[in-house]
Amino acid sequence: MDNNTIQDLIDRYVNISFQVHKKAEALIKNQLGNELTNDQHYILRYIHQTGECTSTELAEVFQVNKSAITAIINRMTDRGLIQRTRDEKDRRVVYLTPTQEGVELFQSAQEKVHQLVESIITQFDETEITTFINTYEKLAQILDNKKQEELGE
């Protein structure tokens, strides 16, 4: 790639990734209403996918400090959406699981979010969106490597 091409791609990427994120988050927020924040929705989504998880794991996935996770989980347990269970074998560990209410709220949230995303991705043809998501997943991998590099320094 020549240098002008690269500079152009960098500018376009920085601008567009920012814009798309802001717009998509705003639409999702609009779908979720006052019942869940976007972060809380992703927390529930992650716990639902894994079945059980820990604060340390969430801190890694969300790329924030563990104390930020403690604060979010406190708000969610206060609202009766999540439960803490201490591991009896390793008593340092606390497992986070959704309550029945948490599961139900997540499912209704997920339905709304999926409808929104469906209405968007069906505006692309299958090849285009599949290629896009493949590259997106490759990008996630590259970002992980980048992170590892930085930790290694």
Added chain:
Amino acid sequence: MDNNTIQDLIDRYVNISFQVHKKAEALIKNQLGNELTNDQHYILRYIHQTGECTSTELAEVFQVNKSAITAIINRMTDRGLIQRTRDEKDRRVVYLTPTQEGVELFQSAQEKVHQLVESIITQFDETEITTFINTYEKLAQILDNKKQEELGE
């Protein structure tokens, strides 16, 4: 597209867009250090690109309330990065411009961010990343239309 394909794409999209955003923001934050938050960096970036802008415009671009912009701009003017200038023709309007210090800080931030993004996108071949950004830009357009639809309801 058959229904299973769509459901699969939706799941992959929701997961990957979230992950990439968190990872990319964390890497950018790491580059920016303690001098600028990511939001402040994007504010400076936008003002730098447009030359001059208003709170209303930023609220639209950032998809937040105008009072959120007032708060951010207050912090940035307190730090001497941005200036407010009232329009003499329409005295309701306040123009936001970077100070000399703001310009310098932005340029050093931009350099770091561009280096980071360059090190990432050069790991793709030109066709792949160009196609990706094209689709990304198309997605931004679709999200805009979606937003307009929702406002129309």
Added chain:
DNA sequence: GTGAATAGTTCAATAGATTAACTATTTTCC
């Protein structure tokens, strides 16, 4: 000229994040 619309700010409340210091537990290894 009055009423509606627009641009921006203020205020109180809430969510999310950081850093440093802390408790409790388990692991390492001499």
Added chain:
DNA sequence: GGAAAATAGTTAATCTATTGAACTATTCAC
């Protein structure tokens, strides 16, 4: 076997970002 290091999580103080409602000041519409 026991001291030191590592790990999991919480607490407290502080900051940034956001919302919604109420507010000031100004301009537009008719």
